[in-house]
Amino acid sequence: MNIISTRHMKRSFIEEVLERTKKMDPVAESKKQLDILEGKILATLFFEPSTRTNLSFTTAMKMLGGTVIGFDNPRTSSVKKGETLADTIRVVQSYANAIVMRHPNEGAAALAAEFTNIPIINAGDGSNQHPTQALLDLYTILKEKHKIDGLEITLAGDLKYGRTIHSLAYALGKFDVSIVFASPPALRIQRWIINDLKSAGISVKETDNIETTSDVLYLTRIQKERFPDIEEYQKVASAYVLNEESLKKIGKETMIMHPLPRVNEITPEIDHDKRAKYFVQSSYGIPTRMAILSMVMGD
Amino acid sequence: MEKELKVKKIKNGIVLDHLPCGKVLDIIKILNIDKKTGETVSILMNVESASKGKKDIIKIENKKLEDLNIDKIAIIAPNATVNIIKDFQVVKKRKIRIPDIIDIINCPNPSCITNQKEPVKPKLLVEQTEPLKARCYYCERVFTKEELVENI
Numbered sequence: 001m002n003i004i005s006t007r008h009m010k011r012s013f014i015e016e017v018l019e020r021t022k023k024m025d026p027v028a029e030s031k032k033q034l035d036i037l038e039g040k041i042l043a044t045l046f047f048e049p050s051t052r053t054n055l056s057f058t059t060a061m062k063m064l065g066g067t068v069i070g071f072d073n074p075r076t077s078s079v080k081k082g083e084t085l086a087d088t089i090r091v092v093q094s095y096a097n098a099i100v101m102r103h104p105n106e107g108a109a110a111l112a113a114e115f116t117n118i119p120i121i122n123a124g125d126g127s128n129q130h131p132t133q134a135l136l137d138l139y140t141i142l143k144e145k146h147k148i149d150g151l152e153i154t155l156a157g158d159l160k161y162g163r164t165i166h167s168l169a170y171a172l173g174k175f176d177v178s179i180v181f182a183s184p185p186a187l188r189i190q191r192w193i194i195n196d197l198k199s200a201g202i203s204v205k206e207t208d209n210i211e212t213t214s215d216v217l218y219l220t221r222i223q224k225e226r227f228p229d230i231e232e233y234q235k236v237a238s239a240y241v242l243n244e245e246s247l248k249k250i251g252k253e254t255m256i257m258h259p260l261p262r263v264n265e266i267t268p269e270i271d272h273d274k275r276a277k278y279f280v281q282s283s284y285g286i287p288t289r290m291a292i293l294s295m296v297m298g299d
Numbered sequence: 300m301e302k303e304l305k306v307k308k309i310k311n312g313i314v315l316d317h318l319p320c321g322k323v324l325d326i327i328k329i330l331n332i333d334k335k336t337g338e339t340v341s342i343l344m345n346v347e348s349a350s351k352g353k354k355d356i357i358k359i360e361n362k363k364l365e366d367l368n369i370d371k372i373a374i375i376a377p378n379a380t381v382n383i384i385k386d387f388q389v390v391k392k393r394k395i396r397i398p399d400i401i402d403i404i405n406c407p408n409p410s411c412i413t414n415q416k417e418p419v420k421p422k423l424l425v426e427q428t429e430p431l432k433a434r435c436y437y438c439e440r441v442f443t444k445e446e447l448v449e450n451i
Contacts, residue, residue: 005439007439084416084417084418085412085415085417086417086418086419103412104410105410105411105412105415105438106408106410106411106412106437106438106439106440107406107411107412107413107435107436107437107438107439108412108437110412110436110437110438110439111412111413111417111419111437114419125412125438126410126438127410128438128439128440129439190440190441191441192432192434192440192441195441
């Protein structure tokens with residue numbers, strides 16, 4: 001079993017992950033180690049640096065009694081010497097029972113899966129997908145809102161290049177939801193994602209601002225490098241910042257989510273607001289990844 | 300009464316018929332015909348078509364079907380017909396069809412893993428033929444006919 005893209009996932013599979021995450025949640029909270037994956041080895045191959053996702057997978061694997069090997073700095077690995085991804089995967093498969101990988105190029109996880117029979121878990125492939133983030137996002141919505149069907153979710157910020165947005169949009173598309181995409185015109189979500197969602201019967205709207213009364217506001221960072229000049233960036237990015245002032249225009253029951261790390265887009269002064277759930281969301285990364293690892297490697 | 304022909308019949312070779320108007324030069328580019336190969340090529344543009352409006356035609360003498368990259372032609376001219384000519388007669392007529400999987404042009408996304416010297420062929424899955432839309436199996440992006448043609 002591979003975890004490559006939420007686009008391919010069936011609703012029943014997502015529900016199974018969410019169900020299993022619910023069981024792992026108290027275990028993760030108590031930090032008690034299980035022995036489900038004792039004797040199993042997980043390889044974490046981070047061809048692009050990551051702190052959170054790597055730590056989260058490592059912790060999840062250790063909580064299940066397994067061992068972790070890997071690298072998080074491609075400059076010190078064989079990649080630097082020009083080895084193809086296909087070769088790296090063929091070699092590492094003999095060391096481990098599953099591979100978690102992050103790679104700067106879109107499609108890297110799908111390619112890796114063609115060169116091995118051990119499970120591949122995509123922890124981010126360029127601007128394409130980050131499926132385990134989407135699954136933990138769904139768990140957060142389910143846990144905090146007690147349902148997914150029937151909700152309206154606003155996805156905001158950099159919708160064009162944000163892989164967490166792409167994964168979450170497709171994952172939400174398996175449920176009966178309405179999605180609002182809020183972004184500057186230059187960072188709109190790709191047309192084919194809109195078309196795919198519409199074909200799945202999802203109600204989709206596009207807007208320029210984050211003022212919303214949706215059940216969920218999922219904000220992502222707008223990066224400087226997406227704009228030709230700094231003035232243009234500042235003008236655009238300021239409209240996608242949540243602070244005490246802009247929070248007044250957000251619904252009283254709107255849950256605020258963010259994949260983290262945040263930079264300026266959510267100011268610390270709103271962290272205490274009961275609608276702010278991004279740190280809770282982040283903590284669900286461990287039980288979600290425990291659930292996923294146990295599903296792909298468990299007996 | 301026989302129709303008047305603007306260009307004489309060829310003895311042996313290939314006739315690409317029902318090409319959309321204005322696409323002839325794009326197709327010539329992918330046929331790999333030059334001084335070295337030496338085939339005689341006749342091009343007819345804006346010819347009245349019995350079925351639908353106007354069309355372009357390319358006649359290539361002494362060219363074999365296996366020498367043509369039919370899949371590439373199909374992307375540019377999905378409704379074209381290939382006629383194989385032997386001794387001035389059409390011995391075989393074949394309608395060009397867009398393949399289900401396009402593997403003869405690279406993924407138009409430069410950042411796709413298939414464009415990074417990995418040992419795989421491109422795999423563009425055709426999701427719609429009219430107008431053409433294909434999704435890269437690897438990077439999952441969807442491309443239009445124009446984006447695909449640019450990459451031929």
